[in-house]
Amino acid sequence: MTNGDDTLPVRTVGGFDRSGRRWVTGMFAVGGAALGALLPLLARWAAELPWVPFQGPLRLLGSFDQTWLTWGRPVLGLVAGLALAAWVVFDSPVLDVGPDRIQVRRRGEVERVVERAKVAAVHPRGSKLRIETESGRTLFEGDVEGDKAQIRRAFVDHGYPWEGPAD
Missing domain, CATH: 1.10.10 (Arc Repressor Mutant, subunit A)
Known part of the structure; x- marks a missing residue:
């Protein structure tokens, strides 16, 4: 989807x-x-x-x-x-999910930018959200607070490969 x-x-x-x-x-x-x-x-x-x-x-x-x-x-x-x-x-991470990149912010400042072309998988792993490359390298892993269905929808709506449970 x-x-x-x-x-x-x-x-x-x-x-x-x-x-x-x-x-x-x-x-x-x-x-x-x-x-x-x-x-x-x-x-x-x-x-x-x-x-x-x-x-x-x-x-x-x-x-x-x-x-x-x-x-x-x-x-x-x-x-x-x-x-x-x-x-x-x-210190809780905030993710700005866009069609071409994901910005990870902490304390109001951009900590990391993950380009869409590098993302091969996005999935929940316990209480954390994990973003990986094709080779399995972790681009981001952290506790992302909020409604898990909204987090999933933000990634799926922008075409990121979500590998977790559906809503």
């Missing part, structure tokens, strides 16, 4: 939409805050296990019980979680 129509517009796939960004940010923020709040309990518990290394530092972490740390640890965990979420969201 290849179209090969050069008049089709470039289709952008990947990246996080607004609700995806909110979900990732919320999960990392809650996880960081929870880890910050539970750190002393986890450190004290781990320090009691004879097979766990770094007993001294774990006991030290478990002993921090000043008043300001009761709220300070969750706040620091929240900030760390938000920073990690920002990195995950902004």
Whole structure:
């Protein structure tokens, strides 16, 4: 079902939409805050296990019980979680699929351009999307966020050889 129509517009796939960004940010923020709040309990518990290394530092972490740390640890965990979420969201690849090339963007900048003539196969491989040459050389492999059917359609509509499941 290849179209090969050069008049089709470039289709952008990947990246996080607004609700995806909110979900990732919320999960990392809650996880960081929870880890910050539970750190002393986890450190004290781990320090009691004879097979766990770094007993001294774990006991030290478990002993921090000043008043300001009761709220300070969750706040620091929240900030760390938000920073990690920002990195995950902004480092997610975005593909501009056109009839003659695919542009891979990360953090708003073009990272790689894959010419259509070099592409022999495009297929999902687990949670990743893989673009290969005729000889099997990988031109791109990465987690492309978004609706898998839309990603497939972007490639198929432009005539790329999709080797994965249909919608």
